[in-house]
Amino acid sequence: MTTLVTGATGNTGRQVVAELVRRGESVRALTRDPAAAAGKLPAEAELVAGTHTAPESLDAALKGVTRLHITVTAGLAETGPELVRRAVDAGVQRLTVVWGGWVGPVEEAVAASGAEWTRLEPQEFMSNTLTWTESIRNEGVVREPYDHPSALVHEADIGAVAAVALLDDGHAGRAYNLTGPETLTPRERIAILSRAIGRDITFVPITHEQAVDRLMATGVSRADADYVVGWYAEPTDDATTVVDTVEQVTGRPARTFAQWVDEHAERFR
Numbered sequence: 194m195t196t197l198v199t200g201a202t203g204n205t206g207r208q209v210v211a212e213l214v215r216r217g218e219s220v221r222a223l224t225r226d227p228a229a230a231a232g233k234l235p236a237e238a239e240l241v242a243g244t245h246t247a248p249e250s251l252d253a254a255l256k257g258v259t260r261l262h263i264t265v266t267a268g269l270a271e272t273g274p275e276l277v278r279r280a281v282d283a284g285v286q287r288l289t290v291v292w293g294g295w296v297g298p299v300e301e302a303v304a305a306s307g308a309e310w311t312r313l314e315p316q317e318f319m320s321n322t323l324t325w326t327e328s329i330r331n332e333g334v335v336r337e338p339y340d341h342p343s344a345l346v347h348e349a350d351i352g353a354v355a356a357v358a359l360l361d362d363g364h365a366g367r368a369y370n371l372t373g374p375e376t377l378t379p380r381e382r383i384a385i386l387s388r389a390i391g392r393d394i395t396f397v398p399i400t401h402e403q404a405v406d407r408l409m410a411t412g413v414s415r416a417d418a419d420y421v422v423g424w425y426a427e428p429t430d431d432a433t434t435v436v437d438t439v440e441q442v443t444g445r446p447a448r449t450f451a452q453w454v455d456e457h458a459e460r461f462r
Contacts, residue, residue, distance in 0.1 A: 208355075220237070223243050321345075
């Protein structure tokens with residue numbers, strides 16, 4: 194059986210691909226540019242051109258696919274339900290979906306699809322730390338508006354849970370809240386990073402509005418920027434409470450932030 198992974202070069206998509214390949218599964222990786230993705234994904238994965246935001250173009254990619262992984266991204270709210278419908282019509286029997294932070298049209302379409310489904314609800318990704326790379330390398334500083342704790346989850350653990358839900362029975366109709374094994378504030382993350390790269394890093398507070406403006410400068414809409422920065426201003430209980438879902442599903446403890454830093458330290462030097 195073949196699994197199609199959408200957003201295959203993204204933070205979580207590539208982890209799903211890697212975990213499925215590690216388990217010896219047939220994987221079809223959907224990417225806008227297969228040539229550019231060739232060096233980023235395992236050689237065993239079949240690269241196919243396309244985007245999940247244009248489901249009418251994915252008939253060939255869905256041919257012979259029985260499992261589908263979807264990561265909800267900006268712009269998918271309108272086209273996602275059509276993707277789900279086409280996938281089920283093409284023979285997909287099991288779906289996993291990484292939510293977009295709330296249960297929206299795509300998540301609802303997956304739950305109503307008639308196929309077996311599992312919704313993954315990760316809290317803050319450890320990979321969000323990569324937004325600090327330039328300021329750390331160039332200035333030795335991190336600028337953030339808030340210093341609240343967050344139960345960050347390693348993106349590889351999201352991929353591992355997705356692979357289990359796609360391949361193993363017993364996960365249909367479940368919504369899995371995913372966190373790492375500890376809560377950390379930005380200052381605490383900075384301390385771990387500082388020790389790893391052997392360099393002092395300073396936390397510099399900025400205002401809420403400065404954080405919104407910074408996001409908008411990257412092309413994010415005002416509404417999305419307000420939502421993201423607002424999440425950091427008033428994190429939910431789920432975002433600050435450690436749960437052991439990763440271990441319960443995969444059989445091993447969730448990866449720590451220190452492990453993530455060891456994997457990415459060179460990017461901050």
